[in-house]
Every structure is written in structure tokens, then in C-alpha cells.
Amino acid sequence: MDAALSGLLALADPYILALIVIATLGGVLIGALPGLNATTGAALLLPFTITMDPIPAIVVLTTIYCSATFAGAITAILINTPGTSASATTCLDGYPLAQRGEAGRALGMAAVSSTIGGIISVIALMLAAPMLARAAYNFAPPEYFALTVFGLSMLASIGDGSPVKNILSGAFGVLLATVGVDLLTSVERFTFGYNELSEGIGFVPVMIGVFGISELLVQAGGLDTVRKQVSMKSIKLPGRADYVKVWRTILRSSGIGTFIGILPAEGATVASMIGYNEAKRWSKTPEEFGNGAIEGIAGSEAANNAATGGAMVPTLALGIPGSPTAAVILAGMMVHGLRPGPSLFTEQADFVYAIFWSMMLVNVLFFFVGLYGAKLFARVTFIPTQILWPTVFTFSIVGAYALDQSMMDVWIALAFGIIGFMMRRHGFSVVPMAIGLILGGMLETRLGQSMVMLDEQWWLMVTRPLTLFFFVLTALALFGPMIWGRFFKQRAPIDSTGE
Amino acid sequence: MTKSSGRGPARWVAPVTIIGISLLAFWQSTQFERVPPILKRGMQPSDFPQLVLLLIIALALYVLVKEKRVTVEKLHPKALSSAGLLIAFALLAEVDLFLGLGVFSAALCLSWGDRRPGAILFVGLVVPMLIFFFFDTVFDIRFPRGLLTNLWYG
Numbered sequence: 001m002d003a004a005l006s007g008l009l010a011l012a013d014p015y016i017l018a019l020i021v022i023a024t025l026g027g028v029l030i031g032a033l034p035g036l037n038a039t040t041g042a043a044l045l046l047p048f049t050i051t052m053d054p055i056p057a058i059v060v061l062t063t064i065y066c067s068a069t070f071a072g073a074i075t076a077i078l079i080n081t082p083g084t085s086a087s088a089t090t091c092l093d094g095y096p097l098a099q100r101g102e103a104g105r106a107l108g109m110a111a112v113s114s115t116i117g118g119i120i121s122v123i124a125l126m127l128a129a130p131m132l133a134r135a136a137y138n139f140a141p142p143e144y145f146a147l148t149v150f151g152l153s154m155l156a157s158i159g160d161g162s163p164v165k166n167i168l169s170g171a172f173g174v175l176l177a178t179v180g181v182d183l184l185t186s187v188e189r190f191t192f193g194y195n196e197l198s199e200g201i202g203f204v205p206v207m208i209g210v211f212g213i214s215e216l217l218v219q220a221g222g223l224d225t226v227r228k229q230v231s232m233k234s235i236k237l238p239g240r241a242d243y244v245k246v247w248r249t250i251l252r253s254s255g256i257g258t259f260i261g262i263l264p265a266e267g268a269t270v271a272s273m274i275g276y277n278e279a280k281r282w283s284k285t286p287e288e289f290g291n292g293a294i295e296g297i298a299g300s301e302a303a304n305n306a307a308t309g310g311a312m313v314p315t316l317a318l319g320i321p322g323s324p325t326a327a328v329i330l331a332g333m334m335v336h337g338l339r340p341g342p343s344l345f346t347e348q349a350d351f352v353y354a355i356f357w358s359m360m361l362v363n364v365l366f367f368f369v370g371l372y373g374a375k376l377f378a379r380v381t382f383i384p385t386q387i388l389w390p391t392v393f394t395f396s397i398v399g400a401y402a403l404d405q406s407m408m409d410v411w412i413a414l415a416f417g418i419i420g421f422m423m424r425r426h427g428f429s430v431v432p433m434a435i436g437l438i439l440g441g442m443l444e445t446r447l448g449q450s451m452v453m454l455d456e457q458w459w460l461m462v463t464r465p466l467t468l469f470f471f472v473l474t475a476l477a478l479f480g481p482m483i484w485g486r487f488f489k490q491r492a493p494i495d496s497t498g499e
Numbered sequence: 500m501t502k503s504s505g506r507g508p509a510r511w512v513a514p515v516t517i518i519g520i521s522l523l524a525f526w527q528s529t530q531f532e533r534v535p536p537i538l539k540r541g542m543q544p545s546d547f548p549q550l551v552l553l554l555i556i557a558l559a560l561y562v563l564v565k566e567k568r569v570t571v572e573k574l575h576p577k578a579l580s581s582a583g584l585l586i587a588f589a590l591l592a593e594v595d596l597f598l599g600l601g602v603f604s605a606a607l608c609l610s611w612g613d614r615r616p617g618a619i620l621f622v623g624l625v626v627p628m629l630i631f632f633f634f635d636t637v638f639d640i641r642f643p644r645g646l647l648t649n650l651w652y653g
Contacts, residue, residue, distance in 0.1 A: 185538060185543075187534060216581065221577060387613065407592075407596075451542055
């Protein structure tokens with residue numbers, strides 16, 4: 001209770017409050033700009049937070065996360081271009097509503113459902129994260145190793161790419177984490193004689209490269225896109241009839257989003273898709289979906305914002321990122337010397353609660369920013385790409401340099417910009433690579449510790465119930481969809497004949 | 500967007516490149532120092548990277564064998580020229596980081612079709628200068644000395 005109060009008091013600092021307001025505006029701006037999303041925004045702003053104290057630094061990153069996730073809906077509704085991939089399903093009903101002259105109502109519903117989804121997930125975060133952290137006290141290195149393997153296995157289902165390619169990308173990230181001096185033996189690995197690499201490849205330049213610079217090259221291929229904004233007379237909050245129609249959808253999607261967020265690596269995009277599909281499945285008027293169903297907006301937006309709070313549960317309690325943006329936040333915490341996990345909740349409980357309260361505050365703030373600034377933020381999408389992306393590039397390079405004031409980091413960011421672009425062209429998502437890089441160090445350390453603990457008899461790991469449990473989950477995450485798919489494929493003809 | 504797909508070279512490029520690089524990295528890992536058993540604490544320094552590399556090779560082989568059809572978007576000429584500009588930036592940054600940033604930004608703006616002098620001046624001069632002074636004065640970041648930064652650092 002004391003920690004909750006001191007966390008709340010930490011936010012009473014006018015400096016932190018001002019940062020939250022600025023970061024909310026910045027986050028909405030980032031989320032509204034097609035091509036930039038919460039992950040890219042957090043990666044680009046990470047170097048700016050280095051000189052701050054840990055609380056304001058991480059509060060800025062989580063604020064960007066929440067507000068950018070919401071803001072994708074603004075452009076999804078007004079110009080049929082989702083600002084973030086998590087708002088792709090919002091386009092399906094938001095834009096048709098806007099075309100019918102009901103853009104204000106659509107935006108109002110997006111703001112209300114995002115706020116409710118976000119607040120519900122933060123409440124879940126406040127309840128679940130400490131409990132999970134307490135449970136993690138019983139974890140020894142083999143359990144942590146198995147948990148990290150499970151976290152990595154969840155990368156298989158990220159995005160719409162092939163699961164094998166996702167795992168391959170994640171393994172590449174884990175390999176990158178081995179660059180530098182081995183912590184257990186002090187032997188240099190893959191440094192090629194460069195002293196700058198002895199501490200390993202930094203998270204920040206890699207994130208800036210794969211999320212920022214590679215996006216620049218992607219944007220180069222889409223310069224011909226013409227965006228047309230639907231006119232919007234005024235913002236209109238949803239009426240009583242709308243609430244009666246959508247309250248179940250909002251609650252359901254909030255639950256779905258929170259749960260999906262808690263799963264390692266799964267983020268707002270998956271949550272919004274499932275939230276939308278479930279809204280359609282439970283709707284009394286599913287035929288309206290795709291033609292301007294208000295439930296569609298509520299289902300998608302409540303779920304994607306609920307995923308933000310959910311994603312912070314494993315991030316803070318276990319050090320396993322719950323989403324790509326949470327991975328950047330985790331990197332930020334590591335840069336500030338914070339070690340997510342059970343000890344964070346006992347040794348720096350006020351920090352943890354400050355994060356919780358700030359997320360709660362942001363969810364209320366972006367409601368007003370979103371409602372009353374939507375018209376203005378929709379205009380930022382008309383900033384010419386030719387001006388936006390050179391500016392983003394300058395920020396990216398200076399940001400990559402600023403952390404360690406090393407040109408090596410600039411070269412790393414550039415190299416990973418090109419590698420990331422090539423990976424994306426060939427159907428490899430860059431998100432698993434970034435998460436693999438973050439988890440790779442932990443994976444190797446825990447494996448080494450487990451080997452020492454088990455006297456180099458690694459197979460004894462499966463004799464430990466929790467470790468076995470995580471390995472079973474890993475197997476299910478990797479092979480479950482395949483087995484499930486085959487099972488249903490075999491059953492499908494039987495069902496179709498009605499037998 | 501134009502796409503090239505099929506069973507041709509496109510499907511070989513990624514897995515074969517990955518396998519090639521992984522084999523090189525595996526060879527490199529065999530050159531790591533080995534430590535005496537008392538110091539190795541469960542694993543030799545090369546064990547873990549080799550384990551990961553074997554996994555990568557196995558997965559790349561799977562992609563090569565199983566994924567018969569791949570779709571690779573044709574490289575947009577603007578993407579190609581932008582990548583070329585990135586290389587030019589890398590060379591110019593050796594002379595001066597902000598010279599590289601200014602020239603890259605202005606050239607990118609121009610090559611992406613914005614020929615307004617104001618826009619080119621803004622991204623090529625105003626933005627890099629603002630960012631330089633912001634980081635220098637607010638965050639106390641010292642940028643590498645070069646042709647232009649020396650004008651400020653003296």
C-alpha cells in the first residue's frame with residue numbers, strides 16, 4: 001500500500017506530469033503518422049530518456065506506448081490508413097462510418113472503448129503483475145531458462161509471416177546477443193577485434209535500425225500513395241443507444257486484449273484482430289461489420305488498448321516482453337540498470353507503481369486528446385513524406401550515437417536498417433529478432449547457471465515440474481497450431497456433410 | 500506493388516544466404532578460446548552460439564525445402580536509390596556526421612520528388628542544426644569532431 005501511495009506521489013511531481021502530457025501528445029502524433037507506430041516511436045525516443053531518472057524515463061516510454069496505440073484509430077477512421085497495425089481492423093468499420101458523415105461518432109467510440117480497455121488492463125496489471133512476480137520467487141535458473149524458451153516460442157505466431165521464419169528471425173536475435181565478452185568465461189566472441197563490440201551489440205542502435213531506418217526504405221516504395229481525408233464536422237460522443245449496443249463488446253474485448261497482452265510477445269495487433277472477430281461472432285447484426293458497425297470499432301479498439309496493460313505484466317514481473325513495444329521498454333529499463341522480475345517489486349516497488357499510475361493517467365488523458373484533437377492530429381498525416389522521413393532519419397542517427405557517444409552504434413543502426421529491410425522483403429518479421437536480442441543474454445546466462453546447478457546434466461531440467469510445464473507450453477506454442485490445423489482439416493469434410 | 504514470386508532464384512536467396520553466413524559464423528565460433536573445465540561453469544564459450552547456429556541452419560534448410568513458393572516484392576527504384584544514399588551518408592559521415600546527415604536528408608528529399616528549396620533547406624540544414632544544438636546543449640552530447648562540428652567545438 002505504501003508503495004502504491006509513493007508511486008502515486010512520484011507522479012505528483014510537476015516535471016513528471018508535464019512529461020506525461022508532452023509524451024501523450026507526442027505518442028498520439030506518432031501513432032497518427034502512417035509508418036510510425038508505438039514501437040518505432042519508443043525506439044526513436046529511447047536515447048532521449050537516457051539522461052532522465054528511471055521513473056520519468058520509463059513513464060515517457062509507457063506513455064508513448066499507450067497513446068500511440070490509441071492514435072492509430074484516428075487515421076484509420078479519417079483516411080482509411082491505420083496509423084499502427086493494431087488499428088487495421090478499425091479501418092473496416094471506422095472509415096465506412098466516416099464516409100457516411102459519422103466520423104465524429106466513430107472517433108468518439110474509438111476514444112471511449114480505448115480508454116475503457118486501457119483502464120481495465122491497467123487494473124489487471126496492478127493485480128496480476130505483483131502476483132506473478134511473487135510466483136516467480138520460486139523460479140530457479142532452469143525455470144527461468146524454460147520460461148525464456150517459452151517466450152521465444154511465442155514469437156512463432158507474431159504477425160502474418162511464416163512461424164518458421166519468425167523463429168529463425170528470433171534465433172538470429174539470440175545469436176546477436178552472443179556478440180561480445182562472454183560473461184561467464186570472459187572470452188571474446190564475434191568481436192572481430194573491435195573493442196566497441198566487447199560489451200555486445202547495443203539494443204538501442206539495433207532497434208533504431210530495424211524499426212526506424214528500415215521503415216524509411218519501406219516508405220520509399222510507397223511514395224505514390226494518395227491520402228484523402230473524410231470531412232468531419234464535429235466530434236460526437238456515442239449516444240445511449242450506442243453504449244447499450246457495445247458495452248458487452250467493450251468488456252469482452254478488454255478481457256481478450258488483456259489476456260493476449262499477457263502472453264509473451266503477442267501484442268496489440270493480434271488482440272485487435274481477435275477482439276474484432278469476437279465482436280462480429282457475438283453480434284446480433286454481423287452483416288453490418290465491414291459497412292460501419294459501431295461494435296466493430298469498439299471490439300478492435302478496446303482490445304488493442306487493453307493489450308498494452310496486459311503486455312506490461314510479463315515485462316515487469318518476469319522480464320519477458322509481452323509485445324514488441326514492451327521489448328523496447330524492457331531495453332530502456334535495462335539501459336537504466338533496472339532488472340525486471342520479482343526483485344523489482346520488492347526493491348523498487350514505488351517505481352513499479354509509478355508506472356501503473358502513469359498508464360492509468362495516460363488512458364484518461366488520451367481520451368480528451370483523442371476526442372478534441374483528432375481533427376488536428378489527422379492533419380499530421382499530410383506532412384509530406386519527403387520532409388518527415390529525412391527528419392526521422394536524422395533523429396535515428398543522432399539517437400543511435402547519443403547513447404554511448406560511439407560511431408560504432410551509428411554503423412550498427414545503419415547496418416540493421418538495411419538488414420531489417422532485406423528481412424522484411426523476404427518475409428521475415430524484424431520483431432522476433434529484436435525480442436531475441438533482448439532475451440538472448442538471459443537465455444544463455446540461465447542455461448549456464450542451470451548447467452552448473454544440475455552438474456552439467458541438462459536433461460534433469462525436465463524432472464522439475466515447473467520447467468517441464470514451460471517446456472510443454474513451448475511444444476504447444478510451436479506445434480499446437482499445426483496439430484490443431486490437421487485435426488480440423490480432417491474433420492472438416494465430416495462437418496460439411498452434416499454427419 | 501509489383502511482386503516476383505515463384506520457385507526461381509527468389510526462393511533460394513534468403514535461406515542460402517542465411518546458411519552461408521551461419522556456416523561462416525560457425526567456423527568463426529570454433530576459433531573462440533576454450534577455457535579449462537574449472538572455469539567453464541557448465542558451458543564452453545562456443546557452445547551456446549554453436550547451438551543457436553545449428554538451429555538457424557536447420558530452420559533455414561526447412562525454409563529451403565518446404566517453402567516452395569515465396570513472394571518477394573520487387574525492389575522499388577526509390578528504395579534502391581535511398582539505399583545508395585545511405586551508403587553515401589556512411590562515407591560522408593566519416594568526414595563529418597552532420598555534413599553526412601544534411602547532405603543525405605537534402606538528397607533524400609530531392610530524390611523523393613520534393614524540389615521546393617524551402618523543404619530541402621529545412622531537412623538539410625534547419626533540422627540537423629536544431630538537433631545538433633538540442634543534443635549538445637540539453638543532453639551534453641559531444642559529437643565526433645569533423646569539418647562542421649569543429650566550427651562549434653573550436
